[in-house]
Amino acid sequence: MQEILSCRNVMVDFSGFKALQGVNLDVKKGEILFLIGPNGAGKTTLLDVICKKTKLTAGTVLFDGKISLEKLPEYKIVHEGVVRKFQAPSIFIHLTPFENLEIAMKQKKGLFSILLAKMSRLEKEKIDSLLNKIGLFDVRNETASSLSHGQKQWLEIGMQLIQEPKLLLLDEPIAGMSGLERTKTGELMQEISQICTVLVVEHDMDFVRKYSTRVIVMHEGKVLSEGTMQEIQENEEVKNVYLGRSG
Numbered sequence: 001m002q003e004i005l006s007c008r009n010v011m012v013d014f015s016g017f018k019a020l021q022g023v024n025l026d027v028k029k030g031e032i033l034f035l036i037g038p039n040g041a042g043k044t045t046l047l048d049v050i051c052k053k054t055k056l057t058a059g060t061v062l063f064d065g066k067i068s069l070e071k072l073p074e075y076k077i078v079h080e081g082v083v084r085k086f087q088a089p090s091i092f093i094h095l096t097p098f099e100n101l102e103i104a105m106k107q108k109k110g111l112f113s114i115l116l117a118k119m120s121r122l123e124k125e126k127i128d129s130l131l132n133k134i135g136l137f138d139v140r141n142e143t144a145s146s147l148s149h150g151q152k153q154w155l156e157i158g159m160q161l162i163q164e165p166k167l168l169l170l171d172e173p174i175a176g177m178s179g180l181e182r183t184k185t186g187e188l189m190q191e192i193s194q195i196c197t198v199l200v201v202e203h204d205m206d207f208v209r210k211y212s213t214r215v216i217v218m219h220e221g222k223v224l225s226e227g228t229m230q231e232i233q234e235n236e237e238v239k240n241v242y243l244g245r246s247g
């Protein structure tokens with residue numbers, strides 16, 4: 001399987017505190033790769049580096065075999081096809097799911113098109129199809145404020161997907177969700193992975209077990225281990241620093 005993202009010797013130093021201490025990892029095209037590890041291991045910092053929310057101190061982040069993300073500004077990284085869904089939803093709660101997706105779609109096309117644009121039939125069909133995928137077609141004309149917590153999260157994922165990314169970064173996507181919402185989110189991630197690689201930070205080991213194609217364990221700013229969930233669970237070092245305590 002070909003790599004969509006390769007991190008080499010990535011370091012982040014926050015005024016003397018080394019949050020990432022030489023991270024080396026590859027994300028392969030089409031996988032659902034989970035990043036796990038104890039609090040403070042550097043998982044979120046790594047996502048921040050990939051989307052340039054945080055600047056690395058040293059190292060490289062190569063995307064799609066040719067693009068050095070560390071050299072690009074945030075908006076160009078999105079343009080190249082790397083999108084990030086943060087934990088807190090940033091949807092427009094007074095608009096409907098359809099309108100939220102319409103805005104997200106136009107953002108991709110740029111300001112000039114927003115001013116001139118009248119939505120084409122094709123664009124409307126694209127939004128409808130995405131609403132179906134994220135399970136919000138029946139509530140597409142409700143105000144987003146009336147959606148459940150899970151539905152708001154899926155809408156936010158939809159707003160990222162409409163930009164047709166190649167790599168979707170998710171930070172604890174099921175936090176605060178009910179059991180049914182968790183299952184739906186896992187199934188949505190599996191569907192998304194048919195068209196877009198998914199890199200997820202997660203603490204819920206049942207969820208990781210069920211939906212990961214591969215797992216990377218981070219500890220103290222480095223990659224400690226990687227493999228299938230079963231391989232990870234059998235690794236003594238991982239048991240000592242993480243799963244033994246919280247898994």
Ligand SMILES: Nc1ncnc2c1ncn2[C@@H]1O[C@H](COP(=O)(O)OP(=O)(O)OP(=O)(O)O)[C@@H](O)[C@H]1O
Nearest residue numbers: 014017019037038039040041042043044045046201
């Ligand atoms: N802006 C910052 N300035 C200083 N230290 C920071 C900053 N951001 C993160 N850190 C520190 O870097 C370390 C790694 O944090 P990070 O959030 O990446 O860990 P994590 O593995 O995602 O943890 P958690 O599972 O708790 O979210 C932590 O010790 C954190 O306190």
